[in-house]
Amino acid sequence: MNRIEITAETGDAGQRLDAFLGARAGGISRSRAKGLIEEGAVTAGGRPETNPRAPVKAGLVYAVTLPPPVAATPEAEDIPLEILFEDEHLLILNKPAGLAVHPAPGNETGTLVNALLHHCRGQLSGIGGVERPGIVHRLDKLTSGVMVAAKTEAAHTGLAALFERHDIDRLYRAVTRSAPRPLSGMVDAPIARSESDRKKMSVHKNPESPVARHAVTHYRAVETFGYKDRATRLPAAALIECRLETGRTHQIRVHMAHIGAPLIGDPVYGRQSGIIAWGSGETHAAALTAARAFPRQALHAAVLGFVHPATGETLRFEAPLPDDMSTLIAALRKLPVD
Numbered sequence: 001m002n003r004i005e006i007t008a009e010t011g012d013a014g015q016r017l018d019a020f021l022g023a024r025a026g027g028i029s030r031s032r033a034k035g036l037i038e039e040g041a042v043t044a045g046g047r048p049e050t051n052p053r054a055p056v057k058a059g060l061v062y063a064v065t066l067p068p069p070v071a072a073t074p075e076a077e078d079i080p081l082e083i084l085f086e087d088e089h090l091l092i093l094n095k096p097a098g099l100a101v102h103p104a105p106g107n108e109t110g111t112l113v114n115a116l117l118h119h120c121r122g123q124l125s126g127i128g129g130v131e132r133p134g135i136v137h138r139l140d141k142l143t144s145g146v147m148v149a150a151k152t153e154a155a156h157t158g159l160a161a162l163f164e165r166h167d168i169d170r171l172y173r174a175v176t177r178s179a180p181r182p183l184s185g186m187v188d189a190p191i192a193r194s195e196s197d198r199k200k201m202s203v204h205k206n207p208e209s210p211v212a213r214h215a216v217t218h219y220r221a222v223e224t225f226g227y228k229d230r231a232t233r234l235p236a237a238a239l240i241e242c243r244l245e246t247g248r249t250h251q252i253r254v255h256m257a258h259i260g261a262p263l264i265g266d267p268v269y270g271r272q273s274g275i276i277a278w279g280s281g282e283t284h285a286a287a288l289t290a291a292r293a294f295p296r297q298a299l300h301a302a303v304l305g306f307v308h309p310a311t312g313e314t315l316r317f318e319a320p321l322p323d324d325m326s327t328l329i330a331a332l333r334k335l336p337v338d
Contacts, residue, residue, distance in 0.1 A: 002066040010058045017042070017062070018052035025064055033064075038211075040198020041065045050193045051211045067105055073132070074103045079115035084317045088123070089155040089310040090148055091116075094319040097144040097296050101135060116149055123151055136160045137247060142267075145172070145301025146319045158309020163247065169305030172242045172252055173321060175298035175328060176261040177275050177291070178228065179238035184220035187255040191215040191248045200268055201250045203258045216245035217255045226277040226287070226335025236277035237264065237291065237332050241302075253297060264328070265294035275332075283334040290331035298325055 006024050018037060022030030034052040036042055042049050043063045056062075079099075085092040093112075100107040103114065116133040117124075124133060133149045134156030150156035162168050190212035192204040204212035219242045224235035238261065242252050250269070256262055257269040264270070274292035277284065305316035321329070 004064045004066065006062050006064075008056045008058050008060050008062060012056050013058040015056045016052065017044075017049065017054045017056055020056045021062065021064060028064070028066075036064060036066070038193065040193050041067070048193075048195055048198060050195070050198075053210055074111070074114050074117060075109065076117035076121060077109060077114040078118050079110065081112075081115050081119055083119075084146065084319070085315065087311075089152055089308070090150050090159070091120075092146060092148050092304065092315070092317050095139055095144060095147050095301075097142050097322065097324070100141040101138040101147075107141070112147075112149075120151055134159070136163055139301055140250070140297070140299075142296035143299045143301065144319075144322045144325075146304040146317050147301070148304060148306070152310075155309050159306070162306050162309065166245060166247075167306070169303060169316065170244050170247075170301065171303035172244070173222075173300050173302045173325075174240050174242065174252060174256065175264045175325060175332070176238050176240055176256055177236075177264050177270065178261050179221050179224050179235035180219055180240065180256065180259050180261040183224075183238075185218075187215075187217045187219065187259055189215060189255060189258055191251060191254055201248070201254050203254060213248055214246060215248045215251050215255065217252060218243045218245065219256070223329075223333075225329075225332035226275075226279065226337060228276050229278045236275045236335060239329060252299060264291050264298045266297040266299075268297075270297070277335050279336040281336075283331075284336065287331045287335050290328050294324070294328055296324075298328060300325055 004025050012020055018030050018034040021033035022028060037052045038050055040048055040050055045060045082094040083091055084094055100111045103111050113133060120133060135149055136159045139145060139147060150159055189203045190207045191201050192211045194200040194202040219240050221238045221240050223239040226236035228234045228236050253263055253266055253269045262270040274288060300321055303318045308315055
């Protein structure tokens, strides 16, 4: 990675940080600078600065870490896809866990975009003047489930507007360590990039902060499994459904961890991947082993519904739980509850 350091002068004081970097960082546009700031790639005096509007302070050293460049046009790759629906405007697919959406450092090939370039060869009219699929939302690499991609500029614009207005039906299923309390409710907690780790998101204490983004998750426990201990009879784990009012990065993972029910297998927000459960015997041991060994966050985008931006047709698609989550749930159901 390349690193650029700039010392702010007296005449720079008071400028917006993104404008300052766009003018002084050499070859970086203001919009690119804004993106780098929000991604946590900028420090001010050695401390992370994630607010593009932060005023520049004279004498302070601002450092920008530039990630390695990614090819402007990824290569098409013949990667099998489970297509749920397709027409000339868009397609709906069931993304497997382990498939990254976009090329990025460490995942330059073998991504969903590479697969779509192959699958849609000759069908893409161009998004932003480039022959590429229009990705208007994404799932984390280790999250499975339903996604939509646009083939045309018009479909991309229409889908983006639907997501911007939150006029999309999105339902996720997840398996949590412990269970949310109460068993159904709403988490209304702003999310921002963590100040201590730029790769993580976190609930921001100040909802009025310019870096905090409004985030609302509605959840309900569909099923609970076992008990933490026999006395309290608090669930050891739960299958939950979440509906998103907003769509922030890692929103469900952050919100569930925030209320004490992190997703089983979550490598970032789970702290512990396993569960604590009362009981003994082979099935009890098997359930604990299954939870501890689960290799990813137990999260699946189960339902995606919206009005087709070109035809006006109401579309709704559901993808069943993948085998790994079904196997985990089957093991947890064997925990004793007597």
